[in-house]
Amino acid sequence: MTEARITQAEAAAPAAAERLARRRRLVAVLQIAVLVVVLGAWELCSRTGIVDPFFFGMPSEVVQQIRTWIAEGTSLGPLWVQVLVTLEETLLGFAIGALLGVLFGVALGRNQLLADVFGIYIKIANSIPRVVLGSIFVIALGLGMPSKVALGVVMVFFVVFGNAFQGVREADRNLIANARILGASPRQVTWSVIMPSALGWILASLHVSFGFALVGAVVGEFLGARQGIGLLIATAQGAFNANGVFAAMFILAVVALAAESLITLVENRLLKWRPNQGPETGF
Amino acid sequence: MARGEPSIELRRATRSFITPTGAMLTAIHDVDLTVAAGEFCAIVGPTGCGKSTTLSLISGLAPPTAGEVYVLGKPVTGVDPRVGFVFQSDALFPWRNVLDNVAAGPIFRGRPREEALARAADWIRRVGLSRFERHHPHQLSGGMRKRVALAQTMINEPAILLMDEPFSALDVQTRILMQDELLQLWSTAKASVVFVTHDLEEAIALADRVVVMTAGPATVKSSYPIDLPRPRVTSEIRFEPRFVELSRLIWNDLREEVLVSYRRAAGVAA
Ligand SMILES: Nc1ncnc2c1ncn2[C@@H]1O[C@H](COP(=O)(O)OP(=O)(O)O)[C@@H](O)[C@H]1O
Ligand SMILES: [Mg+2]
Numbered sequence: 001m002t003e004a005r006i007t008q009a010e011a012a013a014p015a016a017a018e019r020l021a022r023r024r025r026l027v028a029v030l031q032i033a034v035l036v037v038v039l040g041a042w043e044l045c046s047r048t049g050i051v052d053p054f055f056f057g058m059p060s061e062v063v064q065q066i067r068t069w070i071a072e073g074t075s076l077g078p079l080w081v082q083v084l085v086t087l088e089e090t091l092l093g094f095a096i097g098a099l100l101g102v103l104f105g106v107a108l109g110r111n112q113l114l115a116d117v118f119g120i121y122i123k124i125a126n127s128i129p130r131v132v133l134g135s136i137f138v139i140a141l142g143l144g145m146p147s148k149v150a151l152g153v154v155m156v157f158f159v160v161f162g163n164a165f166q167g168v169r170e171a172d173r174n175l176i177a178n179a180r181i182l183g184a185s186p187r188q189v190t191w192s193v194i195m196p197s198a199l200g201w202i203l204a205s206l207h208v209s210f211g212f213a214l215v216g217a218v219v220g221e222f223l224g225a226r227q228g229i230g231l232l233i234a235t236a237q238g239a240f241n242a243n244g245v246f247a248a249m250f251i252l253a254v255v256a257l258a259a260e261s262l263i264t265l266v267e268n269r270l271l272k273w274r275p276n277q278g279p280e281t282g283f
Numbered sequence: 284m285a286r287g288e289p290s291i292e293l294r295r296a297t298r299s300f301i302t303p304t305g306a307m308l309t310a311i312h313d314v315d316l317t318v319a320a321g322e323f324c325a326i327v328g329p330t331g332c333g334k335s336t337t338l339s340l341i342s343g344l345a346p347p348t349a350g351e352v353y354v355l356g357k358p359v360t361g362v363d364p365r366v367g368f369v370f371q372s373d374a375l376f377p378w379r380n381v382l383d384n385v386a387a388g389p390i391f392r393g394r395p396r397e398e399a400l401a402r403a404a405d406w407i408r409r410v411g412l413s414r415f416e417r418h419h420p421h422q423l424s425g426g427m428r429k430r431v432a433l434a435q436t437m438i439n440e441p442a443i444l445l446m447d448e449p450f451s452a453l454d455v456q457t458r459i460l461m462q463d464e465l466l467q468l469w470s471t472a473k474a475s476v477v478f479v480t481h482d483l484e485e486a487i488a489l490a491d492r493v494v495v496m497t498a499g500p501a502t503v504k505s506s507y508p509i510d511l512p513r514p515r516v517t518s519e520i521r522f523e524p525r526f527v528e529l530s531r532l533i534w535n536d537l538r539e540e541v542l543v544s545y546r547r548a549a550g551v552a553a
Contacts, residue, residue, distance in 0.1 A: 177344055178374035180362050182439065183391040192387070196378045273378040275421040 057242035093152015094213035105164025152216030163205035167198025290475035296350035312500035325486035328496030329544035367441030406434040426457035498544035
């Protein structure tokens with residue numbers, strides 16, 4: 001009886017794995033199908049004149065544009081230099097903004113007086129559309145990298161700050177009490193209990209905020225720059241080159257997706273201790 | 284410490300809270316309690332009467348609103364390193380494995396990491412979890428997590444051990460196993476214990492003395508010495524005539540308070 005059940009369970013395991021693999025393949029095939037249909041429809045509509053390719057571009061032309069940029073360089077210089085400039089601005093803005101966000105979030109989360117005093121100002125600052133600050137930064141910091149980084153920092157800071165603050169506030173009071181009883185100093189409580197508790201919240205905010213840093217860099221370049229993908233877009237726009245705008249957008253998407261998967265990788269490593277969420281197999 | 288000097292002493296200890304509606308809520312009122320060195324004292328009382336609050340005063344996690352609290356001859360001004368506390372709900376650090384959880388106390392207290400880990404491994408062996416050193420809390424059963432919590436507390440060799448309904452979330456079989464394990468650990472550690480529970484049988488099986496608290500605001504109603512011989516086996520002691528006799532005696536006392544508390548809750552609900 002027991003033996004029979006064990007054999008059954010053993011037989012069921014590979015079958016379940018097989019089902020799971022088949023499902024994954026199905027999803028992948030469908031995903032590719034959606035992409036082909038959308039791009040194909042776009043291409044077809046442009047070629048048959050249902051939409052005007054002058055305004056809306058055409059996938060084949062976008063690919064051609066990227067090829068030309070790679071082979072012959074852009075009007076601003078080699079393509080990889082533009083990508084690197086934007087990437088550097090983004091990463092700097094992201095890193096500085098995230099660091100400041102975590103620092104302030106934890107400080108205000110841990111200190112009620114600081115929270116009471118600064119909370120209101122942060123709320124006000126948060127309600128201002130911060131992209132507007134880009135103009136100020138270009139005026140104050142010039143056309144170079146600092147103005148873009150500054151805009152990225154401002155965009156990233158509030159997202160990370162909000163999550164870090166919330167994460168600190170949500171830390172389990174039982175765990176804090178236990179750490180104190182076990183002998184932890186306030187500093188040790190912050191590092192050994194508060195930070196790990198808030199880590200999930202902070203990492204979640206990093207996904208969104210990398211995109212914000214990228215927006216900061218590109219918008220900054222839009223407003224005034226000598227190099228970068230944002231300027232490339234502005235130039236293409238000035239030349240009524242829709243395919244150029246789409247090509248630059250595609251490059252930005254690749255950068256954003258690469259960063260996203262990197263953050264997910266880091267997140268999974270840091271949160272390894274977490275129980276697997278959700279059922280193992282879907283129905 | 285002088286002989287015969289109490290380990291823990293509460294003198295007319297009172298603690299009140301301001302509720303969110305602005306009203307004053309007195310959780311415990313004029314509690315007088317003395318626990319001798321090495322004594323195992325169990326506190327029973329209706330749910331919500333103020334047992335956890337009493338422990339939080341002894342632990343130094345919260346100050347009394349009025350009255351005095353002494354631990355090992357000194358007034359309590361904050362968390363004392365000689366006090367250990369096993370919490371009711373899980374308080375293990377979920378991001379640390381069993382070994383790092385148990386080693387947390389010595390590491391917080393500045394012991395070298397190597398030494399802390401070696402001692403932690405020893406304590407994990409004592410609670411029978413050596414195979415699970417690298418597991419995280421969520422990978423353990425409730426009983427195993429309690430064992431880890433015990434090891435985490437005992438590694439600091441507390442002179443005073445506070446326990447807040449530590450086994451209430453466990454199934455009956457596991458609970459009895461854990462009670463025996465606790466008595467085993469206590470017999471070698473010889474700490475003074477304050478063990479809060481709402482389970483009267485558990486209190487009698489474990490303790491040298493059972494203190495009954497009144498329905499909130501709690502104060503000490505009565506105190507019963509438990510003259511059952513040691514060493515005890517908690518699974519068997521329940522059937523001894525003296526145990527049954529003590530249960531009946533204390534239950535008569537406790538029942539009134541439980542009824543008061545129950546009627547009050549029902550009255551609020553109605
Ligand atoms: N932090 C708090 N704020 C307000 N009221 C509290 C707080 N802690 C406990 N109380 C109240 O004090 C009373 C006693 O609580 P507690 O000591 O936890 O009881 P017990 O442990 O005996 O079940 C309860 O009515 C509870 O609602
Ligand atoms: Mg309680």
